[in-house]
Amino acid sequence: MFKQKKQRESKEINAGSMADIAFLLLIFFLVTTTINAEKGIRVKLPPFVPEPVSEDINDRNVLSIKINKLNQVLVEGKSSNVMALREMTKEFIMNPDNRQDMPSQPTSAIVSIQNDRATSYEVYIQAYNEIKGAYNELWDEMAREKYGHEYETLPKDMKQKIQDQIPLVISEAEPTEY
Amino acid sequence: MSKFKRKKKKDEVRISTASLPDIVFMLLFFFMVVTVIRQKEIMVKIHLPQATEVTKLEDPRKTDHIYIGPPRNTRQQNAAAVIQINDKFVKKERVAASIAKDKGETVALQVDKGVTMGVVTDVKLEMRKAERLKVHYIAHQENRE
Known part of the structure; x- marks a missing residue:
């Protein structure tokens, strides 16, 4: 009789400290946690080829952007500034006035960016951001026109269709060195 | 009662x-x-640039981080930029070797905005050699309008 009772008692585990243990773990994760997800500009680099082949591309299809060591911007041979790049890129890609020095269709447009080794990273990122922003705005405009929704909310295959019509082509030339 | x-x-x-x-x-x-456990100590000074067209990292756990900036433990003004990969300093020429594994995964580039493009270009070339082609230029979200 007595023995049986003892066994039954020992099966019980005191769960009173469970909350304390959980709190301890909770506080640990609270301290080590970093919820703020890092954000950045997504870029796909071209694969490495030992000797780059130079392709012959019609000059009207290339928007050449150059940034020198003093962080001055040159667009198609004319001096400009970083903040004007977005509008210029958009106009260049779509070519609304059918100009002869701009691509006949968006699929053949290429944005070429060349910087100096002494260009500051901040200006380079600003320029890249504006070009990317130009494409994003064009995609968004097309998405609204075709599907009536924002580009970001579209499913993948529709995004792909838009990207096929306005492909993102940013070419980065070897930096100059002065 | x-x-x-x-x-x-x-x-x-x-x-x-x-x-x-x-x-x-x-x-x-x-x-x-x-949670994303912060296991790396950043040993370079980084002031990130600002950008509007930013997206979140797809998988923060799987990305490798490359930090480029002047070293933290120096008093020297205009110290040359150094490269830190994950948790140690790496020489320019060794970048490809130290990130060659995990092909296809994203590399997050955290670069100080004062750094010149020469270093960044060299690192980019190394990444292309190591076939790490997905790159995120980490930047602060900037709100215009």
Whole structure:
């Protein structure tokens, strides 16, 4: 009789400290946690080829952007500034006035960016951001026109269709060195 | 009669704490899931640039981080930029070797905005050699308008 009772008692585990243990773990994760997800500009680099082949591309299809060591911007041979790049890129890609020095269709447009080794990273990122922003705005405009929704909310295959019509082509030339 | 009433009041005051562990566990699991443990000490000074066209990292756990900036432990002004990969300093020429594994995964580039493009270009070339082609230029979200 007595023995049986003892066994039954020992099966019980005191769960009173469970909350304390959980709190301890909770506080640990609270301290080590970093919820703020890092954000950045997504870029796909071209694969490495030992000797780059130079392709012959019609000059009207290339928007050449150059940034020198003093962080001055040159667009198609004319001096400009970083903040004007977005509008210029958009106009260049779509070519609304059918100009002869701009691509006949968006699929053949290429944005070429060349910087100096002494260009500051901040200006380079600003320029890249504006070009990317130009494409994003064009995609968004097309998405609204075709599907009536924002580009970001579209499913993948529709995004792909838009990207096929306005492909993102940013070419980065070897930096100059002065 | 008054005796009974008093007893009832006392009973109502007690709150059961039996569900407290459950609540705490729920919070705990939430934080365990969203957590990204900060295991790297950043040894370079970085002031990130600002950009508008930023997207979140797809999988922060799987990305490698490359930090480029002037070293933290120097008083020298305009110290040359150094490269830190994950948790140690790496020479320019060794970048490809130290990130060659995990092909295809994203590389997050955290670069100080004062750094010149020469270093960044060299690192980019190394990444192309190592076939790490997905790059995120980490930047602060900038809100215009």
